[in-house]
Amino acid sequence: MEVRDCLISAPGKAILHGEHAVVHGKVALAVSLNLRTYLQLKARSDGKVCINLPNIDTFVCWELSELKQLTSFLREMQRLDAELVKRLREFIGVTNGNLDSSTSAILAFLYIYLSLFGSGLTVSVWSELPTGAGLGSSAAYSVCLAAAFLCATGNIPTPLKEWCQEDLELINSWAFQGEKIIHGNPSGVDNAVGTWGGMLRFLAGKIIPLSRVPLLRILLTNTKVPRSTKVLVARVKDKINKFPSIMIPVLDSVDAISCTCEKVLTEMTCEPITGDHYNILEELIDINQHHLNVIGVGHPSLDTLCQVTAARGLHSKLTGAGGGGCGITLLRPVILSPSVEAGTMKDLRDCGYDCWETSIGGPGVQQHFPSSVKEEIMEVLNRY
Numbered sequence: 001m002e003v004r005d006c007l008i009s010a011p012g013k014a015i016l017h018g019e020h021a022v023v024h025g026k027v028a029l030a031v032s033l034n035l036r037t038y039l040q041l042k043a044r045s046d047g048k049v050c051i052n053l054p055n056i057d058t059f060v061c062w063e064l065s066e067l068k069q070l071t072s073f074l075r076e077m078q079r080l081d082a083e084l085v086k087r088l089r090e091f092i093g094v095t096n097g098n099l100d101s102s103t104s105a106i107l108a109f110l111y112i113y114l115s116l117f118g119s120g121l122t123v124s125v126w127s128e129l130p131t132g133a134g135l136g137s138s139a140a141y142s143v144c145l146a147a148a149f150l151c152a153t154g155n156i157p158t159p160l161k162e163w164c165q166e167d168l169e170l171i172n173s174w175a176f177q178g179e180k181i182i183h184g185n186p187s188g189v190d191n192a193v194g195t196w197g198g199m200l201r202f203l204a205g206k207i208i209p210l211s212r213v214p215l216l217r218i219l220l221t222n223t224k225v226p227r228s229t230k231v232l233v234a235r236v237k238d239k240i241n242k243f244p245s246i247m248i249p250v251l252d253s254v255d256a257i258s259c260t261c262e263k264v265l266t267e268m269t270c271e272p273i274t275g276d277h278y279n280i281l282e283e284l285i286d287i288n289q290h291h292l293n294v295i296g297v298g299h300p301s302l303d304t305l306c307q308v309t310a311a312r313g314l315h316s317k318l319t320g321a322g323g324g325g326c327g328i329t330l331l332r333p334v335i336l337s338p339s340v341e342a343g344t345m346k347d348l349r350d351c352g353y354d355c356w357e358t359s360i361g362g363p364g365v366q367q368h369f370p371s372s373v374k375e376e377i378m379e380v381l382n383r384y
């Protein structure tokens, strides 16, 4: 098999509304971020398969011959090959259910590698995203892996050609398998944003890009409290099973929040934007944050974020799986509000949080020539 070297990136995401509810068939609205994960794949001919994941301090090399014995025979992307997962878990010596970050990342790599590839290589990944903080780092990683293996084997075209919808769907389907390994039971919204970028509405696997959306200003805050999406998703499921008549109406209400938010965003592109639009968006954020607390994915650090920003007249909610990690705060256009950002950011940093204004709606998965990627990122990727 002829193998091409390749350089891929995919964006992280923020969920405006619908996290967790989306796993149970409700609508989510999500948007790509300007923070990306980069992956470099280089073919090698010394019979080794190496992966370098400096964000999570993971560096592993295997002999190609030992991996070949584990090869997948299913070679389909609609469902996870349970037999291959079992063999891989045995191979890397996993005995319990909840994997640490390094083991999940290795398992996702090996699964997609063995399903699509099979020659010697070095894969190096570096991300601008905080890992495991609610900004879709696992999906950006899985999208990069899927795109790199499909591209290197010629299943999708090289950098000289744009990827068409069919190529993107293929990338997305394989990335979803990686997400299943890392998350357990993902909805697929995160890998969809990582693949297509922009803002999208996601409902039961159906992806609708929202092309007419206003330019929103969003402050991202990382509480730095570690959490695992897999654990939180499983916790919500248990709660729904325990109290279905109490929890299902909450999920329905989250669904209505996503739909109302989408309607307001659409109105904002058709008529002059007013303070009333922002009042509604802010109320939706507050209501949803309460719901997320009700379903058990809040955290005291996120309560603090909400209180600190409320003291400045701003509205925040967690984003992604919650339990710590990141929150979003809606900023009004400078013209509609006095500049409260600087003071808010200082207050949040005083709590020990990282915070920054982000630009949203950037491109999905992309191929690059090394010369078009920031020097500091190439420097990390080339270090190994």
Ligand SMILES: Nc1ncnc2c1ncn2[C@@H]1O[C@H](COP(=O)(O)OP(=O)(O)OP(=O)(O)O)[C@@H](O)[C@H]1O
Residues within 6 Å of the ligand: 037, 053, 054, 055, 056, 100, 101, 102, 103, 104, 105, 125, 126, 127, 130, 131, 132, 133, 134, 135, 136, 137, 138, 139, 141, 182, 183, 190, 227, 228, 229, 230, 319, 320, 321, 322
């Ligand atoms: N840059 C990376 N390099 C290697 N592995 C990564 C990288 N980014 C993410 N991962 C894998 O994804 C896991 C984090 O995924 P998790 O779903 O818990 O958080 P997230 O995707 O950042 O947040 P959310 O799913 O709420 O958006 C890590 O523990 C690791 O296994």
Ligand SMILES: C[C@@](O)(CCO)CC(=O)[O-]
Residues within 6 Å of the ligand: 015, 018, 019, 020, 021, 022, 023, 134, 136, 183, 185, 186, 187, 188, 189, 190, 229, 233, 319, 320, 321
């Ligand atoms: C919590 C969740 O809804 C979003 C994680 O970013 C999980 C998922 O949709 O797979």
Ligand SMILES: [Mg+2]
Residues within 6 Å of the ligand: 136, 137, 138, 139, 183, 190, 229
């Ligand atoms: Mg994730």
